[in-house]
Amino acid sequence: MKRIRGQRSLLMVGLGVIVAAVAASALAAQAKPATTATKSSATNQSASETAAKNASSLHRKKFNVSKTVYANDPKVKTCVRITLYGTLEYEKSKRSTLKGSTWTVYSGRKVVNPTMTVSSFSGPKCQGARKSVKLNRADLSQRWYTSNCTFNPGISVGFPWAVAVAPTVNCNQVTVAQNVTQHLNKAASYRQSNSNKEIKFDGAEYNNACLTVDASVKVYKKNAADSADTTFKVCPS
Incomplete structure (x- = not known):
């Protein structure tokens, strides 16, 4: 009888150990999904943050730039005020590197309604008091290209x-968008309007996303003609 009771005691102890092991396994199994869910949530949050950083947004920036240049021919000797205005549109986004640094990416650059005006006048060194000077004729020219001198930016x-x-x-020589207009009437001011016109630049730029425009006017006065030229840079913010 004593041997049977001893065997029963050993059996009960063994069963207790097995039950305890099963309970521990069940608790561990319940804990694992929670850990996996936490990892999954963190991964999703990281992906969302990356997508938010990489999301691009449309920007519109109005520009209005002017310079006074001089047509120096002895028979012309006329001061010319050249002004360009319009809107620069572009997509702006952030990109992240594996090391955690970020940089700005500009794409979809577009010049909308690029308008050029010219006014002619006389004055000492083209400063101070001005007196309008009527010209016989004027040819206005705009020539747009990328400021980083990409030969063929698209x-x-x-x-x-x-x-x-x-x-x-x-x-030097690169691919440009250009427009030349001839104004044959006598006047002291002229305008090259480009309503609803767009100049689109393909590709993306990481650093130098500016655009350059060479503006030129050939002025005709009496029986002589001369050119007055300048250049402007238009940059995204």
Whole structure:
């Protein structure tokens, strides 16, 4: 009897150990999904943050720039005020590196309604008091290209604009968008309007996303003509 009772005691102890092991396994199994869910939540949050950083947004920036230049021919000797205005549109986004640093990416750059005006006047060194000077005629020219001198950035335009490889002030010969208009009437001011016209630049830029425009006017006065030129840079914010 004593041997049977001893065997029963050993059996009960063994069963207790097994039950305890099963309970511990059940608790561990319940804890694992919670850990996995936490990891999954953290991964999703990280992916959301990355997507938010990489999301691009549309920006519109109006520009209005002016310079006074001089047509120096002895028979012309006329001061010319050249002004350009319009809107620069672009997509702006942030990109992250594996080391955690970020940089800004500009894409979809577009110049909308690029308008050029010219006014002619006389004055000492083109400063101080001004007196309007009427010209016989004026030819106005705009020539847009990327400021980093990309030879073929991919430019698209609509009539009467044209895309060509041409000499520029800052980049020698590169692909440009250009428009030249002739104004045959006598006047002291002229305007090259480009309503509903766009100049589109393909691709993305990480650092130098500025655009450059060479503006030129050939003025005709009496029986002489001369050119007055300048250049402007238009940059996203």
